[in-house]
Amino acid sequence: MTTTSRSVADICRAAREASTRLGSAGTAQKNQALAAMAKGLVDRAEWLKEENGKDMTAARAKGLSPAMLDRLALTDDRIRQMATGIHEVIALPDPVGEVEKMAMRPNGLWVGKMRIPLGVIGIIYESRPNVTADAAALCVKSGNAVVLRGGSEAIHSNSAIALVLRAALADAGIDTNAVSIIENTDRAAIDEMLVQDEFIDLIIPRGGEGLIRSVVEKSRIPVIKHYKGVCHSFVDEDADIAQAVAVCVNAKAHRPGVCNAMETLLVHERIAPAFLPAVAEAMREAGVALRGCPETVRLLPGTAPATAEDWDTEYLDLILSVKIVPTMDAAIDHIRHHGSLHTEAILTRDHSRAMRFIREVDASLVLVNASTRFNDGYQLGLGAEIGISTTKLHAFGPMGLSELTTTKFIAFGDGQIRN
Amino acid sequence: MTTTSRSVADICRAAREASTRLGSAGTAQKNQALAAMAKGLVDRAEWLKEENGKDMTAARAKGLSPAMLDRLALTDDRIRQMATGIHEVIALPDPVGEVEKMAMRPNGLWVGKMRIPLGVIGIIYESRPNVTADAAALCVKSGNAVVLRGGSEAIHSNSAIALVLRAALADAGIDTNAVSIIENTDRAAIDEMLVQDEFIDLIIPRGGEGLIRSVVEKSRIPVIKHYKGVCHSFVDEDADIAQAVAVCVNAKAHRPGVCNAMETLLVHERIAPAFLPAVAEAMREAGVALRGCPETVRLLPGTAPATAEDWDTEYLDLILSVKIVPTMDAAIDHIRHHGSLHTEAILTRDHSRAMRFIREVDASLVLVNASTRFNDGYQLGLGAEIGISTTKLHAFGPMGLSELTTTKFIAFGDGQIRN
Numbered sequence: 001m002t003t004t005s006r007s008v009a010d011i012c013r014a015a016r017e018a019s020t021r022l023g024s025a026g027t028a029q030k031n032q033a034l035a036a037m038a039k040g041l042v043d044r045a046e047w048l049k050e051e052n053g054k055d056m057t058a059a060r061a062k063g064l065s066p067a068m069l070d071r072l073a074l075t076d077d078r079i080r081q082m083a084t085g086i087h088e089v090i091a092l093p094d095p096v097g098e099v100e101k102m103a104m105r106p107n108g109l110w111v112g113k114m115r116i117p118l119g120v121i122g123i124i125y126e127s128r129p130n131v132t133a134d135a136a137a138l139c140v141k142s143g144n145a146v147v148l149r150g151g152s153e154a155i156h157s158n159s160a161i162a163l164v165l166r167a168a169l170a171d172a173g174i175d176t177n178a179v180s181i182i183e184n185t186d187r188a189a190i191d192e193m194l195v196q197d198e199f200i201d202l203i204i205p206r207g208g209e210g211l212i213r214s215v216v217e218k219s220r221i222p223v224i225k226h227y228k229g230v231c232h233s234f235v236d237e238d239a240d241i242a243q244a245v246a247v248c249v250n251a252k253a254h255r256p257g258v259c260n261a262m263e264t265l266l267v268h269e270r271i272a273p274a275f276l277p278a279v280a281e282a283m284r285e286a287g288v289a290l291r292g293c294p295e296t297v298r299l300l301p302g303t304a305p306a307t308a309e310d311w312d313t314e315y316l317d318l319i320l321s322v323k324i325v326p327t328m329d330a331a332i333d334h335i336r337h338h339g340s341l342h343t344e345a346i347l348t349r350d351h352s353r354a355m356r357f358i359r360e361v362d363a364s365l366v367l368v369n370a371s372t373r374f375n376d377g378y379q380l381g382l383g384a385e386i387g388i389s390t391t392k393l394h395a396f397g398p399m400g401l402s403e404l405t406t407t408k409f410i411a412f413g414d415g416q417i418r419n
Numbered sequence: 420m421t422t423t424s425r426s427v428a429d430i431c432r433a434a435r436e437a438s439t440r441l442g443s444a445g446t447a448q449k450n451q452a453l454a455a456m457a458k459g460l461v462d463r464a465e466w467l468k469e470e471n472g473k474d475m476t477a478a479r480a481k482g483l484s485p486a487m488l489d490r491l492a493l494t495d496d497r498i499r500q501m502a503t504g505i506h507e508v509i510a511l512p513d514p515v516g517e518v519e520k521m522a523m524r525p526n527g528l529w530v531g532k533m534r535i536p537l538g539v540i541g542i543i544y545e546s547r548p549n550v551t552a553d554a555a556a557l558c559v560k561s562g563n564a565v566v567l568r569g570g571s572e573a574i575h576s577n578s579a580i581a582l583v584l585r586a587a588l589a590d591a592g593i594d595t596n597a598v599s600i601i602e603n604t605d606r607a608a609i610d611e612m613l614v615q616d617e618f619i620d621l622i623i624p625r626g627g628e629g630l631i632r633s634v635v636e637k638s639r640i641p642v643i644k645h646y647k648g649v650c651h652s653f654v655d656e657d658a659d660i661a662q663a664v665a666v667c668v669n670a671k672a673h674r675p676g677v678c679n680a681m682e683t684l685l686v687h688e689r690i691a692p693a694f695l696p697a698v699a700e701a702m703r704e705a706g707v708a709l710r711g712c713p714e715t716v717r718l719l720p721g722t723a724p725a726t727a728e729d730w731d732t733e734y735l736d737l738i739l740s741v742k743i744v745p746t747m748d749a750a751i752d753h754i755r756h757h758g759s760l761h762t763e764a765i766l767t768r769d770h771s772r773a774m775r776f777i778r779e780v781d782a783s784l785v786l787v788n789a790s791t792r793f794n795d796g797y798q799l800g801l802g803a804e805i806g807i808s809t810t811k812l813h814a815f816g817p818m819g820l821s822e823l824t825t826t827k828f829i830a831f832g833d834g835q836i837r838n
Contacts, residue, residue, distance in 0.1 A: 020755065024779050097778070103800065109789055111799050114777070118811050197635065201811055216616065222641050222812045243834040250836035336439065358533070358829050359516070360443050370528055370832030379837070380530050380828055381522065392537050392620055392825045393641045394813040406811045409799055410777050413789030415662040417669035418798065 008192040011180050012147055012199035015120045018175035019145035023117045027094040030141055034090045036168035038083040044164050045079045051160035059153055071127045082133040089137040092383040095402045096143045109416045113407035117143030119201040124149045126207035129157035136165050136179045138386050142404040145178040152185035159183055194219040206387055226390045228314040229259030229342035231372045234331040236348035237270040244347040245279050250371040253286035257316045260343050260375040264321045266331045272324045276300055288318045295324040311338045332360055341390040343375040364397035427611040430599050431566055431618035434539045437594035438564035442536045446513040449560055453509045455587035457502040463583050464498045470579035478572055490546045493576055501552040508556040511802040514821045515562045528835045532826035536562030538620040543568045545626035548576035555584050555598045557805050561823040564597040571604035578602055613638040645809045647733040648678030648761035650791045653750040655767035656689040663766040664698050669790040672705035676735045679762050679794040683740045685750045691743045695719055707737045714743040730757045751779055760809040762794040783816035
């Protein structure tokens with residue numbers, strides 16, 4: 001059952017083998033395995049907490065920050081959340097087998113596209129042990145085998161969770177290698193994983209920018225990544241001020257530590273004298289500290305001045321940089337140079353300017369008159385997501401079950417040949 | 420106008436800059452540029468042939484094979500074909516701006532997906548100079564800038580074609596760097612191109628397996644590739660024999676030198692005694708040489724025996740390997756081990772076996788009762804293609820205009836915030 005002593009290549013090869021059978025498993029069987037996973041996690045909560053305790057002890061000895069320790073900790077509540085997350089995946093429709101765009105060609109050949117699993121997905125992640133269960137559930141539901149490589153700080157927790165998940169697969173008659181874990185915590189194990197292009201179809205790194213850049217540099221396997229979210233809201237000259245204030249406060253302060261939180265507020269110079277005092281007051285009430293361009297500081301005396309660095313910073317905190325721009329072109333230009341292709345919003349009552357912003361701004365989600373916080377799989381109607389991609393290829397934005405699949409062409413003929 | 424003296428990084432950076440404006444260019448302007456490209460190629464045919472003459476002289480001096488020389492040669496007819504190809508691209512619908520799946524969320528937010536260009540596409544190719552025009556036309560129509568890097572043997576031809584294309588862009592008011600060419604013929608220039616992940620979004624290599632493997636190994640940019648096409652037809656026990664013979668001869672002999680030609684024929688043992696003599700006779704008439712498994716040789720005395728290597732060989736020639744299998748499972752298993760995810764066909768009258776083959780066989784096109792030759796952009800209804808991908812990510816099968824784009828999420832609200 002354990003994979004400790006196996007080489008990375010062996011683990012990946014076995015996952016590939018398991019993927020061919022999982023790929024043609026029916027929805028009922030996959031949901032049965034998922035239900036067993038959820039039950040297994042709850043049933044073995046005491047043991048999971050014990051194993052997590054080993055990681056917590058080591059982490060405390062290493063002097064990890066309280067924030068890191070909090071991310072690492074498994075509690076009854078978090079274990080229940082993992083189980084609930086798996087039940088949410090059970091409730092989502094199975095994308096595999098869906099046929100799109102079936103149509104008859106002039107020669108009578110029926111041609112369509114059938115949705116199929118990608119095959120084997122490699123997940124490289126840091127700290128939070130819940131990723132082990134969340135990612136495995138999404139991969140299994142979409143018919144993919146998964147090879148998990150978590151951080152060394154969570155090794156006992158991740159291994160314990162994977163053991164429970166694998167037992168659930170066995171209960172449902174699915175090859176346990178469909179959920180595999182690399183327990184070798186050397187960096188070299190990641191390097192070895194990244195050259196298994198024969199066995200792994202896609203790598204999804206989840207973690208800090210350093211981890212992601214190093215994965216992109218070394219991988220021979222396609223990588224879908226998300227570096228960071230430097231998201232903007234642009235308050236246009238004729239925005240509804242009360243609405244814009246409410247939306248901007250939500251975008252910044254609802255949950256500042258996530259990638260779809262607003263980091264920079266761009267304000268049209270014509271609306272700035274009326275809008276800025278209102279938004280500044282509301283932001284202050286929400287505990288947000290402002291850093292302004294010189295014009296902003298002039299309009300809001302006492303505001304800390306922004307440095308050049310601020311415009312490229314993902315604060316992930318109750319801090320907001322504010323810039324006054326002379327035109328919408330200047331706003332779009334600022335976003336082009338400082339945005340991260342993640343989430344961009346305009347607040348305006350002008351239809352043609354709204355439509356131009358939608359067309360011209362390059363980001364995985366572009367919004368009109370709504371909070372950047374909506375860039376999320378559930379909010380956009382995809383269901384649970386494995387991450388938000390800022391890579392344009394294959395999936396741009398939240399990656400749900402459907403984005404973990406691809407399509408093959410299928411054709412039904414009655415003897416068609418080419419002349 | 421020329422790019423000779425500029426560094427690879429400069430060329431790629433300028434292409435990125437050009438791509439942002441091309442991305443929001445309208446269909447009319449893009450079509451105008453394409454029409455000017457087609458006209459420019461025909462108008463400057465004499466000069467293109469002169470420049471091509473330099474490549475031909477060098478190639479003859481190097482002792483290139485007649486087949487290679489033929490691929491390299493530009494004739495009036497081939498120049499007209501390039502122009503015709505561009506007019507076919509003009510006639511295709513523009514995928515950019517298409518909005519899919521627009522729907523209202525429970526909170527009243529309208530969410531949909533808008534099709535947008537990928538950005539900058541790098542094409543690395545060998546010999547045939549027509550790729551320069553074909554690839555550039557598809558990229559421009561889909562709103563992408565393109566960085567072309569052809570082989571050293573075609574450098575004068577490719578540079579001349581690119582110069583004509585760039586002049587056409589200028590005529591249509593489009594930044595000429597939207598079609599860029601790297602004229603440095605050192606291998607090191609390819610290596611430099613493959614690390615420009617800041618400026619290039621996708622690499623498409625077109626050439627031999629060696630080139631493609633080396634690109635995959637070195638690239639930090641996602642690569643969509645096609646290694647080879649080892650395509651099979653499986654003649655099931657109850658196939659319509661006359662139909663199966665006609666389809667198999669078409670699959671093998673219609674155009675043996677292309678990737679969607681059949682390379683191996685799998686025959687169910689129950690139909691082999693009746694089917695094999697009929698297909699062997701028809702193949703002989705089409706000039707096809709057979710290589711058989713021992714059972715085949717027993718049923719068709721005088722057939723050359725196949726070696727283990729034959730089952731993995733893309734002949735690209737009038738040669739066909741033939742294997743008798745005891746069951747459909749054995750056929751599917753053979754395809755799993757020797758296929759190349761390209762094109763696989765079953766010939767059968769049995770509905771449930773046809774549907775099972777469609778579901779279980781892993782290839783970019785799976786056909787029932789039709790020739791493998793249909794794996795082609797035009798035949799499947801996509802129009803002109805830039806290649807056939809055997810990579811599952813993003814595009815699996817022929818890549819037409821739509822596959823050169825991606826989608827971003829768009830959302831129209833009236834003040835929605837998250838609670």
